[in-house]
Amino acid sequence: MSDEGKTPPEGDPRKMLEEEILADHPRLGPEDKFKFRCHPGVPCFNTCCADVNIFLSPYDVLRLTDRLGISSTEFLETYTLLPVQKDMNTPVVLLKMQDNEEKSCHFLTDEGCGVYSDRPWPCRMYPVGLATSRDTEDGWRGERFYFLLKEDACQGHNEGKKDGLEWTVQEWMDDQNVDAYDEWGEAFKELSLHRFFDDYGPLPPSKMEMFFNATYDLQKFREFVFGSSLLDRFEVDEDFIHQMQTSNEALLRFGFLWIRFAVFGESTMKVRAEAEQAVKDKLDKKQDSEDSGTPTSPQKEAP
Numbered sequence: 001m002s003d004e005g006k007t008p009p010e011g012d013p014r015k016m017l018e019e020e021i022l023a024d025h026p027r028l029g030p031e032d033k034f035k036f037r038c039h040p041g042v043p044c045f046n047t048c049c050a051d052v053n054i055f056l057s058p059y060d061v062l063r064l065t066d067r068l069g070i071s072s073t074e075f076l077e078t079y080t081l082l083p084v085q086k087d088m089n090t091p092v093v094l095l096k097m098q099d100n101e102e103k104s105c106h107f108l109t110d111e112g113c114g115v116y117s118d119r120p121w122p123c124r125m126y127p128v129g130l131a132t133s134r135d136t137e138d139g140w141r142g143e144r145f146y147f148l149l150k151e152d153a154c155q156g157h158n159e160g161k162k163d164g165l166e167w168t169v170q171e172w173m174d175d176q177n178v179d180a181y182d183e184w185g186e187a188f189k190e191l192s193l194h195r196f197f198d199d200y201g202p203l204p205p206s207k208m209e210m211f212f213n214a215t216y217d218l219q220k221f222r223e224f225v226f227g228s229s230l231l232d233r234f235e236v237d238e239d240f241i242h243q244m245q246t247s248n249e250a251l252l253r254f255g256f257l258w259i260r261f262a263v264f265g266e267s268t269m270k271v272r273a274e275a276e277q278a279v280k281d282k283l284d285k286k287q288d289s290e291d292s293g294t295p296t297s298p299q300k301e302a303p
């Protein structure tokens with residue numbers, strides 16, 4: 001479990017947290033070792049799953065919604081907080097705690113985490129954290145390093161693995177099954193630290209909403225993809241469309257491509273030749289009408 005600062009700081013809380021970490025924590029590599037074991041026998045068992053700020057990635061939300069069998073819209077409304085800060089480039093999604101005295105996590109049970117195999121990335125990684133410095137030519141792919149969170153109340157640091165040995169950071173990550181989370185986390189970092197933001201600053205509200213839906217609120221994004229003419233206008237592989245109909249993971253993959261196209265202007269989507277021709281015909285017709293002085297009826301712009 002992770003307590004990443006109980007009061008979200010001003011500005012983008014993720015950036016503030018990374019800066020704090022870079023300043024305060026010794027950096028660890030994959031082969032560095034540490035001692036830790038969390039199990040129902042520790043006196044502090046379950047105490048840390050309360051009153052914590054846990055940032056959720058799109059993949060965390062996807063795993064939890066699939067696990068709970070509810071829509072992303074319902075999950076986001078019920079289980080998350082969406083703090084808005086003025087210089088935030090991309091949405092921030094925090095796991096909401098219960099409104100009880102302990103402010104405990106909604107998924108906490110007497111036996112421990114009730115969504116254990118789908119618990120969010122920070123809960124998996126604890127007590128190991130990950131930070132990326134962003135000081136290289138190619139932006140976010142700065143030095144990636146780990147650090148150890150050591151809170152006085154956490155007694156897991158007094159114990160080793162079952163056999164009493166230490167973990168390496170890599171062994172810990174393998175044990176916690178973070179591979180898919182890491183892969184999606186890196187892809188999301190590419191979006192949230194995109195150079196577009198250096199050049200153009202934060203997104204306007206309509207684009208921010210598009211970004212949020214295509215990454216976090218897959219229910220709304222699904223309605224957009226299958227309830228609009230989008231798939232008629234762009235070339236999308238039939239097998240991929242079929243996968244998107246049944247899999248939120250495929251839909252999220254498409255969402256990332258869509259953001260790159262619709263928000264950052266990258267060529268990740270190809271307009272169908274017929275759609276391109278239709279737009280061209282419409283523009284030609286408009287031009288002809290203007291040349292002849294005949295007014296045209298207002299047309300809806302393609303997003």
Ligand code: SF4
Nearest residue numbers: 049105107108113123
């Ligand atoms: S999701 Fe599970 S591990 Fe994470 S805070 Fe909630 S109960 Fe604890």
Ligand code: SF4
Nearest residue numbers: 038044046048154156
């Ligand atoms: S050992 Fe640490 S992580 Fe485990 S329950 Fe105690 S405080 Fe939480």
